[in-house]
Amino acid sequence: MTGSTSTPTPMRRHGARRWLPWIPFGFTIALLAGTVVLLSLYRASGAVDPDGSMITVLLLTLVVFAFAGVGALTSSRYPANRIGWLCAGIALAWATAGFGLGYINYSLNVNALPGARFIVLTQALWNVGFVAPATLLPLRFPTGKTMGGRWKWIERSTLGWLAILFVSAGVAPETVYRPLGRGFEIQSLRPAMTTVVNIAYLALFLLAVFALASVIIRFRRADWRERQQLKWLIYAVALLVILMVISSFVELAGVTEVANLVAVVGFGAVPIAIGMAILRHGLYDIDFVINRTLVYMLLSTLIGVVYFGGVAVLQGLIGLGGDSELAVAASTLVVAGLFQPARRRIQDFIDHYFYRRRYDAQRTIDAFTSRLRDEIDLSALNEELVLVVGQTMQPKHVSVWLIGEDGT
Incomplete structure (x- = not known):
């Protein structure tokens, strides 16, 4: 009786773990939908839109959706890996800040809405949305754990400075973001908080540099599979940097919408690469992807x-x-x-x-194929085959068994 009654418990717990990550995903989708509705009402009122076109907002919505989807999928598959939860948190932070921005804009310029004073605090979440991908994700990718020691202190320091920025957003909002509302502003604290915020941003920048350096160190210590996962992240970050540079030049040319599209593609590559790495779907195709990207660029x-x-x-x-x-x-x-x-x-x-090793291997195989057409000596062919396998695959040992007509 005891065994039969205790069996369903871990199943229920496992089931809860699988659907729990979809809760922040649902909140994120609801906030994104609310943001689009607020922007539509704002534009319908005829007010001047200070925060970009509907197309730009929709493109950014796709990036947030990608982070939210990857976070939900990876967390439901691997609940113990915090990378999925971080992606979900990043998406929720962006969605909340975006909704708050639309709410405040509508309240100030179209029609007063209740609670705008409190909604101002959501703008501090922009910092979380940008700092977490730059610092917290690299520190824990791909295992979901830091490498311990000093790296834990980098993570804790990042969280501490983010908390300081959140407090600053309440008592001196102009020090953190463009003032859309008064919040809980205390005028006398503004000079001091300005200095503190500048120090915080400098500290967060340095912490992000250390976090990115941790990826290189982890790569050198990692096994082959983990290196493949790290390659996906490195590839996405490199692609993001390149596309952001291209986006800057396109914007200088006056084609803002195209520039925004290029930038969004760069940002969107990050969650997609994370999902490919953690879920291990097409994990080993990264070398092919990098190769083709270099060629076509x-x-x-x-x-x-x-x-x-x-x-x-x-x-x-x-x-x-x-x-x-x-x-x-x-x-x-x-x-x-x-x-x-x-x-x-x-x-x-x-x-x-x-890709010198693969290039040499292909040339060796091509040369062997051409000799194979003219070779009729079985013993010589056997030696050639062993030599080619040794040069291309580099196994520890190679043996060839030949089966005669009598099966021996």
């Missing part, structure tokens, strides 16, 4: 330089001004003819210098 740069350079040179030579359709058509034909040869050359270059 270099190819895109080359094609762009050739195209725009060709247009400029041809327009100068034929003197048809800035609208020369002939120059554009000629440059397009050159680019079309250049694409495949350039892609192959760049692929060989990347494989040769960055």
